[in-house]
Amino acid sequence: MIQATPDPLDQAPSAQTPVADSTLSPAPDHDAQVKSAMGWLHTARFLTTAAQLHHLPAYELPEIAFVGRSNAGKSTCINILTQQKRLAFASKTPGRTQHINLFALGRQAQTDAVLADLPGYGYAAVPKQDKIRWQQVMANYLMSRENLVGVVLLCDPRHGLTELDDILLEVIRPRVEEGLKFLVLLTKADKLNKTEANKALSIAKLQAGGGEVQLFSALKKQGIDTVALKMWQWTHKQEALGV
Ligand SMILES: Nc1nc2c(ncn2[C@@H]2O[C@H](COP(=O)(O)OP(=O)(O)OP(=O)(O)O)[C@@H](O)[C@H]2O)c(=O)[nH]1
Numbered sequence: 001m002i003q004a005t006p007d008p009l010d011q012a013p014s015a016q017t018p019v020a021d022s023t024l025s026p027a028p029d030h031d032a033q034v035k036s037a038m039g040w041l042h043t044a045r046f047l048t049t050a051a052q053l054h055h056l057p058a059y060e061l062p063e064i065a066f067v068g069r070s071n072a073g074k075s076t077c078i079n080i081l082t083q084q085k086r087l088a089f090a091s092k093t094p095g096r097t098q099h100i101n102l103f104a105l106g107r108q109a110q111t112d113a114v115l116a117d118l119p120g121y122g123y124a125a126v127p128k129q130d131k132i133r134w135q136q137v138m139a140n141y142l143m144s145r146e147n148l149v150g151v152v153l154l155c156d157p158r159h160g161l162t163e164l165d166d167i168l169l170e171v172i173r174p175r176v177e178e179g180l181k182f183l184v185l186l187t188k189a190d191k192l193n194k195t196e197a198n199k200a201l202s203i204a205k206l207q208a209g210g211g212e213v214q215l216f217s218a219l220k221k222q223g224i225d226t227v228a229l230k231m232w233q234w235t236h237k238q239e240a241l242g243v
């Protein structure tokens, strides 16, 4: 295991907004906390990419994985949360993310968390052998990645949670029971009216077996504050979000 050592990539883009400083303590109000969390997320920079699990770097930094069906909006979600247009590669063509891409978060040379953008599953045009291989890699990642602290499962509510999403939920269940954090984001909420959105939310809550579910839209910037705060809390368990 390597520690949170500075790396050359830590020289990459600096934050434009204030970064959370856990040494400042007075209970900040909600808006200030969100601003701080967004500042922290804005520090995201590319760390590395891996086609196979054993190519992933080992470290003790808390990692949050973005998983879900192909085209669900994982890469777009990372870009909107980090306020960077092309950090993660988003595309209209499903199956564009084909590697595990890692992004480092935290002040310059003080990486304190990592985001993992995982390739989507369930894309029909992918050959069967490749699908099976990828599902295996994904299951192994979710079961064995020691520094994984949270999973964000993105789901297009117009399709709902599919069989493959259910399998994923089963795979992570033992780790969730041991404390792994877990959130379902119903993406592209801008495509639903209020009734449809409420219905999708109720169904997904049932399917997620008590797990947290919320609506999200990158287009309308809906749900971003809540997710940003959660991601900070998941990765900084003992620290207050200073402002
Ligand atoms: N309307 C709308 N479209 C969105 C939203 N989020 C993502 N999209 C679109 O959905 C498509 C897929 O987005 P990606 O972020 O590339 O999806 P992905 O889950 O990373 O896909 P893979 O890498 O193939 O697994 C793109 O055309 C995005 O512009 C959203 O909130 N609203």
Ligand SMILES: [Mg+2]
Pocket (backbone or CB within 6 Å): 074, 075, 076, 089, 090, 096, 097, 117, 118, 119, 120
């Ligand atoms: Mg992607």
